[in-house]
Amino acid sequence: MDSTAARKANIPSVIISNFTFDSCYSYLQAFNEEASGEQRIETKRLNELVAITVQDYAQAELLLRLPGAIPIPGFDEDIPLPATTWVEDRTGFFTAEIDGKLAKGKDSRMRPRRTIDMPLIVRPLTRSAYEPKTKLALLAALGVPAELLKSETKILLVSFGGQVIPSPSPPTSTDHDLDDGSSPNQTRPHDSLLPPGWIAIICGLPPKARPHQIPDRFFSITDSKFNYVPDLTAIADVVLGKLGYGTCSEVIATRTPFISVPRKMFVEEYGLKRLMKESSTINVEMSIKEFEDGRWASYILRADRLKQQQVPKDHPTSSNHHQQNPKLILNESQNGHAVDIVVDHLEVFMFEKKTVK
Template sequence: MLRINYYISGHGYGHATRSAQLVSALLSASPTTLVTIITTAPSHLFPSSPRVSFIAQEVDSAIIQPQPYTIDAPASFAKLKTFLASTETPEWRAKTADILDQTQCDLVLADAPYPVAWTSAREKGIKSVLVSNFSFDSIFEQLLTYLPAESRGAEKEMVQKIEKLYATYDYIVRLPGYIPFPFADKYWTVEERARRLIDAPLVFRPPRTSRSNVLKLLGIPEEFHEHRVLLVQFGGQIVDATGESTVPQLPDGWICLSSTPVEDPRFFTFPKDVYSPDLVAASNVVLGKIGYGTVSECVGMNKALIYVIRPMFAEEPGLLRYMEENGVCGEISVADYESGNLPFSTVRVLNEYPTAKTYKGLLAPSLVGAGSIEKASKAHGQKEHVDVAEESPRVAQMIGALVVQE
């Protein structure tokens, strides 16, 4: 019997949803595996099973985002300072040690907190594995550049502290779309990195139902079922800098799925708790951010992605590189996004996209303005298609091998 404690960042849903896919694979791999999930993320995101239990516990410090594409660096460091101080108290150490004892933990998995919630695991001989495409030391390291140079001393010390904490992991299972892990480069030798860093294949959440079922469940009239679908994952109705609401401009033959009501007969609302991979599978184009969940699902289901670059998010370059190498994508500016304008400029991105690697699924021409839909559709339709598998079962096997590795 393997008893896993899975510590998952509560920052956003991305860590939780990809971890949920891996939890399902771990349960399927062995009928005796038990998983305790320690997180502040909602439990409904995870598999419902008698072999899965939950402990509501903060495992890291949140990144403060006043908008979907900006970070408040001073506030994020202030929160990190408070959180790290709380983890040094006897109460915290006793509570986290009790969790390990009560669950009879054999293995720690984490996505992607620095190890402060299981500090006694190493003393007990429990292996720990980071499963992620990035670590938060890289996130905070970049946020240092958004602080005044003369006032970075204390913040640099915090970054160095979490680097040292990360270095105590036994292994990294590195997900696609990764960026460098500063702690591994700094504290692990070349030989250690070769042994302790394992590259994983793509993990993404597959759809559970068909496109036609999704459209029916959303109450979309049948006359729209042959239309192409834009899925807005930023939250539907957009509020610009003046506080005015705008919506994406749709060309003929398109409908839009959004999370908030829009007074347009071609816009349809989906519920907040919807299983979002079903929406991705039902769409042709996703308008969203460069996050692991969005990128992995777009690549895995062969959907085009129109995105807004978020310079403050250090993990984006790795994911964007992966999306460009394995999918179809185009950038719009924040100004165009806030105005609802999907401009012609993204046609160039699609037309210059290499055709060697694409994935089987519905054709996904990018929505790049009413006059350029057909051009983008033609560019995408010329590509060869090969299958891509959802590989969480193989990642579960890789993790199982680490448990018995000497």
């Protein structure tokens, strides 16, 4: 236990996160063996393990709380466990009570363990990310067929936060009825992974994956020089993945529509869904079954259509953007300021610790 070890060694410890695993462990109570596919831990034993984990996190002296946070039991002493009581199945979000408590700032220097809310921190883009030539160079490097080697080609980025994922499977049926805005007389692309005119770039394919194992119009960045995910997120028209802080921060910063595949046993997602909603970032939810069955196309079209409905004319993905995009420079400046805020708080904390000694 890191914080406990630090305390015993008389070393100050700081948590920089939007969640801690004690909440995640506590939330496992909501699932039986049939739902989880795993052997269920007996409730009494699970509660004992959660209590040990809470106590360890509570040994930290400072929490720099990132956006998209859920209750952190070692610091949020007014929010009791279990974590199963924090959410509403009906809405898919936190209860009003929990939502209200999370909305309150906690910059109180009178507490022995204090919490300070941080701004959104995200990996910066390179300055060429939004230049048309960058997208064309990416398509060429991936070996995209000549008919798709053009700026009009749409890109789906498949990214699950660095996790290795299996090659996508072809669709198993055509009976999906998601409303994608098409008329009954139009051909609905429910029997395909990708709509016409789209390609997919996959992050996290096994290194030994062969081209013939990947579906048509799918490409891997494993051996490509274009492997910086923040830039790929900016270039992509839609991102498909799981709700995690890194991915959410990047789609928020680049205003890229997101299709999320929920992990029903992971309570961190509730905080990130709240963040996506507050930031007006497009988040279309795809069930695990739809994902595994390969019925993606309608979700992709829906996310892209929602983007077209809300994108401002000065956004980098608009046809009016310039090579020297002012929004890109502004984002770099804002992110640098956010990092400076974290560093400043850490320096103040360490100065106070030295002064006390």
